[in-house]
Amino acid sequence: MENVRLGIVGLGNMGRAHRQNILDGKVSGIDLTAVCDIPKGLPEPREGEAQFTDVGEMIGSGEIDAIHVCTPHPSHREIGVAALRAGLHVLMEKPLAVHTADCQALIDAYEEHGRGKVFAAMFNQRTDPHYKTLKRLIDTGEIGAVRRVHWSVTDWFRTEYYYAMGGWRATWKGEGGGVLLNQCPHNLDLFQWLFGMPGQVTGFLNFGRYHQIEVEDDATLYFKYPDGKNATFITSTGEAPGVNRLEVVADRGLVTVEDGLIRWTRNETASSEFSETSRSGFSKPDTWGVEIPIEGRGGQHNEILQNFADAIRDGAELISPAVEGIHSVMLANASLLSAWEGETVDLPIDAERYAAILKEKGDSSTFKKKEIEAGPATADDFARSNKT
Ligand SMILES: NC(=O)c1ccc[n+]([C@@H]2O[C@H](COP(=O)([O-])OP(=O)(O)OC[C@H]3O[C@@H](n4cnc5c(N)ncnc54)[C@H](O)[C@@H]3O)[C@@H](O)[C@H]2O)c1
Secondary structure, eight states: OOOOEEEEEEHHHHHHHHHHHTTOOOSEEEEEEEEEOOOGGGOOOOOTTTEEHHHHHHTTSSSEEEEOOOOOOOHHHHHHEEEEEHTTTEEEEEOOHHHHHHHHHHHHHHHHHTTTEEEEEOOGGGGOOHHHHHHHHHHHTTTEEEEEEEEEOOOOOHHHHHHTTTTTTTTTTTOOOOOTTTHHHHHHHHHHHHHHOOEHHHHHESSSSSOOOOEHHHHHHEHHHHHHSEEEEEEEESSOOEEEEEEEEETEEEEEETEEEEEEEESSSHHHHHHHHHSSSOOOOOOOEEEEEOSOOOOHHHHHHHHHHOOOOOOOSSSGGGGGGGHHHHHHHHHHHOOOOOOOSSSSSOOOHHHHHHHHHHHOOOOOOOOOOOOOOOHHHHHSSSOO
């Protein structure tokens, strides 16, 4: 089958890294036939790669079958909807959009115009074998019912320089949030992928605690599930070295994911059965330790891009369908809403009301963020960061 003719819009940190990976031959079945950015954002012209400064022109050019949207998230809705309406296959960068109202507009456009097309999202951490293995342990019932979850993911350290190099970053108007909208879509997506969606969310957030920004850079979230399961999620861009430890308390024992290892302290008898049948008031089930060593972190961005091409060419099942991207945005939005209003919120939140509150925050902001001119980061910068 013919190669997919792909256009990338947004040649900043992420778009350039994807472009380079394609040009380096790390993904097959894709020809990069067009790129689009403002004039100074465009790369050196290359034969066979048309250059555009207007995304509408690239979408309507006939030069591409598929588009990868790598612009700042406030523009995801408009560009994604236009591309879906034009009948293109669409790969969205994370987060799907800034708020659930925009996510819904994208999903509606896909349902109305995109049937038969591929609509995917760049949740590259779904390719990580640690999380894939954990999902298998949960979905097969191997570890029994999940009772409680805690994830501390505080290794998203970012500097003042990072925030200053993208004018849109870390403002209500430009980004619509901080660590929950920028770094944590990956983790929040994994959270809902592994454990499903909670019924209630409470967010305890600090805004600009570690950086000169107006949005959150420190968050402790509490999720209450319909089955009574409690979950907590802690994140920050201000702590170094930070930790990344996921703890899953299940009927069959405790599973942790940390430092490249899955450790399962396995209950010989499920804790519920032991509790019901034991004739002793203070004993616990015997346990044995199982370590599941896991090599590497999976194919990450290139695997998602490859999967996108394979879905278009051969009907491969998507690793991360874009329609699922609304869930991580819902968790982020609900956490912010809860913190602003000082109360627990029920899911789903009122999408239009949230969009209106966020707009008002952006419109009324007088915050002046430090800004610098910085050259685009490279794929190596992403490889050096804690995770991508
Ligand atoms: N999947 C990941 O691991 C990952 C990592 C980093 C960033 N991202 C996502 O990628 C997106 C971009 O982030 P970034 O760090 O590359 O930002 P960036 O600021 O480095 O780059 C954005 C680029 O988009 C261009 N742009 C903006 N609006 C445009 C428009 N309407 N038409 C054409 N070009 C336009 C800008 O000129 C800039 O070159 C964000 O949504 C971000 O969350 C994902």
